[in-house]
Amino acid sequence: MPEPAFFVVMLVKIAVVFGLMLLSVAYLTWLERKVISDFQVRLGPMRVGPHGLLQPIADGIKLMFKEDIIPQAADRTIYVLAPTLALIPAFISFAVIPFGDRVRLFGQSIDMVISDVNIGLLYLFGVASLGVYGIVLGGWASNNKYALLGGLRSAAQMISYELSMGLSVVGVLMLSESLSLVRIVGAQSQTWFILLQPIGFLIFLICAIAETNRAPFDLPEAETELVAGFHVEYSSMKFAMYFMAEYANMITVAALATTLFLGGWRGPFLPPVVWFLAKLYLVIFLFIWIRATLPRFRYDQLMRFGWKVLLPLALANIVITAAFVALR
Amino acid sequence: MEWLLFVPLAMLALATAALVILLRNPIYCALALVGTFFALSGLYLLLQAEFVAVVQVIIYAGAIMVLFLFVIMLLDVGHEPPPWLRQDRPRLLLGLGLVVLLVLELAVAIGSWIAPGIRGPYTSDYVNAVGNTQLIGRLLFTEFLIPFEITSIILLIAIVGAMVLARRQ
Numbered sequence: 001m002p003e004p005a006f007f008v009v010m011l012v013k014i015a016v017v018f019g020l021m022l023l024s025v026a027y028l029t030w031l032e033r034k035v036i037s038d039f040q041v042r043l044g045p046m047r048v049g050p051h052g053l054l055q056p057i058a059d060g061i062k063l064m065f066k067e068d069i070i071p072q073a074a075d076r077t078i079y080v081l082a083p084t085l086a087l088i089p090a091f092i093s094f095a096v097i098p099f100g101d102r103v104r105l106f107g108q109s110i111d112m113v114i115s116d117v118n119i120g121l122l123y124l125f126g127v128a129s130l131g132v133y134g135i136v137l138g139g140w141a142s143n144n145k146y147a148l149l150g151g152l153r154s155a156a157q158m159i160s161y162e163l164s165m166g167l168s169v170v171g172v173l174m175l176s177e178s179l180s181l182v183r184i185v186g187a188q189s190q191t192w193f194i195l196l197q198p199i200g201f202l203i204f205l206i207c208a209i210a211e212t213n214r215a216p217f218d219l220p221e222a223e224t225e226l227v228a229g230f231h232v233e234y235s236s237m238k239f240a241m242y243f244m245a246e247y248a249n250m251i252t253v254a255a256l257a258t259t260l261f262l263g264g265w266r267g268p269f270l271p272p273v274v275w276f277l278a279k280l281y282l283v284i285f286l287f288i289w290i291r292a293t294l295p296r297f298r299y300d301q302l303m304r305f306g307w308k309v310l311l312p313l314a315l316a317n318i319v320i321t322a323a324f325v326a327l328r
Numbered sequence: 329m330e331w332l333l334f335v336p337l338a339m340l341a342l343a344t345a346a347l348v349i350l351l352r353n354p355i356y357c358a359l360a361l362v363g364t365f366f367a368l369s370g371l372y373l374l375l376q377a378e379f380v381a382v383v384q385v386i387i388y389a390g391a392i393m394v395l396f397l398f399v400i401m402l403l404d405v406g407h408e409p410p411p412w413l414r415q416d417r418p419r420l421l422l423g424l425g426l427v428v429l430l431v432l433e434l435a436v437a438i439g440s441w442i443a444p445g446i447r448g449p450y451t452s453d454y455v456n457a458v459g460n461t462q463l464i465g466r467l468l469f470t471e472f473l474i475p476f477e478i479t480s481i482i483l484l485i486a487i488v489g490a491m492v493l494a495r496r497q
Contacts (some may be wrong), residue, residue, distance in 0.1 A: 074472065078355070119461060122382040127391025133362075136394065138399050140355065155398050158390055177463060 001301035013114050017094055025247040026056035032288050039292040042201045051147045063157035068236040071143060078141035083234065086134025090248035093127040096120035098182045100265050100272040112265070112273070113182060118222040119182040121173070124256060127165055128211065131249060135213075137231035138242070150229025153299065158211060160306040167314035171259050171321040176186035185264030192263040199317045201261045203310055205286075206255035208210070210306070212246060215291040219299060222292040333374055334387050341367035354400045358393055365389045379461040 030052065037044030045052030070079060077264065100112030118124060125250020132155055173179065175196060176187035187193075192237060194201045210217040219229075226232070231242045258279040267275035297305070344363035351357045365388045372381035455463055468476050 023431075076357075078359075117378070118459065119378045119382050122379070122386065125383045126385040129394075130387050132394055133397075136397055136401070137359075139354075140397075152398060152401065155394050159394060162390070298329060 005052065008238065009110055010114070017099075017114060018091070021091060021094060021248060021251065022244075024251055025244050028284065029059065030056050031284075032291075035285065035288045036292050039289075048203050055286075064237055065241040065273065066236040068238065069233075071233050072280070073143040075141040077142065078137050079233075080238070082134050082138035082141055083238045084134070084244070085137060086131060086245040087241045089127045089131045089134075090245040090252065093124050093252045094255065096104070096181055097121055097157045097252075097259055098264060099255075099276045100186055111182070115237045116180055116182045121169065121179045121184070121260075124181075124252075128249075128252075129158075129162055131211075131245070134245065135230050138234065142230075142233035146226045147227075147232050150232070152228050153226075154213060154230060157213075157219060157302060157306075160303060161207045161210035161217075161310070164203055164306060164310040164314045165211060167311070167318060168200045168203035168207060169260055170314075171197045173319075174321050174325050181259050181264075185259060185266065188263040188266060190307070192261065192266075194261040195323070197261065197317070199208050199313065200321075201257070203317070204257060204261065205283075205315050206310065208257060209287060209290065210254055210302075212248065212249045212285060212287075214246075216294040216296050217302065218296060219302060224302070250284060250287060251280070252282050254287065257283050269285050304317065330374060333370070337367050337370040337374070355397065358396050361396075362389050362393050365393070376455060377460060379464055386418065400417060 020101040033055075034044045036050070045055040048054040048058045069077060096117055098111070098113035098116070102109050102111050104110075135154040136151040137156075139147040139149075139154070142148070172184065172193050176184045178184060178187070184193075213219075225273060231239060234242060255276075258276065260278045262283075265272035265276040267278075270278075341364055344360045344367060347360035348357050351360060365384060369381045369384045369389075369466075372378075372384060398456065450463070
């Protein structure tokens with residue numbers, strides 16, 4: 001492919017993925033409110049547009065015009081910087097996830113992934129491990145006890161569960177023999193890895209919920225004990241940025257679960273992109289379902305579960321998978 | 329072409345490293361150190377060591393520095409005056425002496441035979457052909473197996489030691 005065409009294709013891919021990501025983030029808030037209200041036998045947003053479909057846009061406009069308050073005792077620099085630090089990792093991690101098969105367009109073959117790097121999975125873990133900075137620093141810079149406690153809880157939680165998350169995908173790596181997500185999808189042409197790695201998938205899913213700070217692992221922002229946790233002092237667009245980061249992270253881990261365990265974009269009859277989105281939204285629906293069903297963990301339960309249940313289980317999974325691969 | 333990336337990254341690494349010791353608020357120092365890690369990670373990428381680059385970010389920026397921040401926030405370390413304002417002549421002299429020593433060592437290392445001279449079997453062509461991650465994995469489990477295992481024992485001892493200290497009460 002000639003250089004200028006390469007850059008044009010790259011820019012178009014980035015623009016499309018970024019635009020769809022922003023749109024999905026906005027409408028995930030609507031989806032979550034609708035699904036949860038269905039679980040609770042009420043209607044949810046109904047006023048703005050048919051079935052509340054314009055609610056995310058109204059919310060966005062409202063948040064943009066809200067007064068932006070910075071507490072007097074806050075550390076201004078970090079207070080302003082922290083929401084951005086939460087948002088950037090959430091959005092750049094999608095760059096290595098393949099969302100379709102290679103297509104031919106205008107005589108060029110185009111990969112349906114922004115960048116197929118040979119360490120794709122490690123890149124994702126690297127970026128994901130940075131998401132905690134936005135939360136910890138936001139909690140500290142607010143100069144508020146609740147916010148600080150939320151931030152500290154988040155740091156401990158994310159580091160604990162990152163470990164099990166990393167170990168849970170080692171089985172997938174051993175089966176696919178590659179860190180490139182494109183190759184991992186390629187290795188699932190026969191069987192999806194969820195069938196070969198059911199325990200790995202379960203551990204990954206639990207850790208993914210913990211990493212995105214969602215119920216039942218939403219201790220960093222536990223409303224009943226910490227008011228709103230790390231973002232209690234944030235208002236206006238800065239609050240919205242934390243919100244967007246949380247939903248963007250949700251999309252990313254769902255996409256990762258799809259790519260690693262559910263065969264990525266593979267599937268019969270329908271075009272690959274449709275399959276990818278269908279699986280993605282299935283995982284997201286599962287997240288919302290779990291949030292509507294389970295009560296929050298206590299802090300000691302959370303730590304004990306992470307270190308004494310998930311971690312040994314993930315290690316045992318690696319040993320068994322290794323034996324299986326060696327004997328094959 | 330490589331210079332276009334190397335020079336800004338090197339400057340960033342130096343600038344953030346300087347900020348780590350010059351800034352007064354420990355939280356800012358820790359963040360500057362994160363910046364240094366990122367710049368170093370970029371330099372590793374330029375050397376085609378993708379695995380090391382990403383591991384640098386995951387372990388240092390993503391885990392160790394988060395724990396540093398955790399401790400700084402919990403202890404609420406106060407704003408200390410910068411070192412050059414403290415009236416502490418002996419330490420100042422000791423520090424200056426060490427700096428002179430370090431600069432001399434670096435001058436010897438970079439200026440003469442060491443840096444450009446040695447060439448091993450792992451040229452960038454070879455690394456690209458085998459794959460960076462694969463090569464590191466293979467070397468760790470063949471040539472460097474014993475140092476690798478010793479490192480894991482040392483880490484295990486550190487973990488046990490931490491447990492003993494934390495549980496003593």
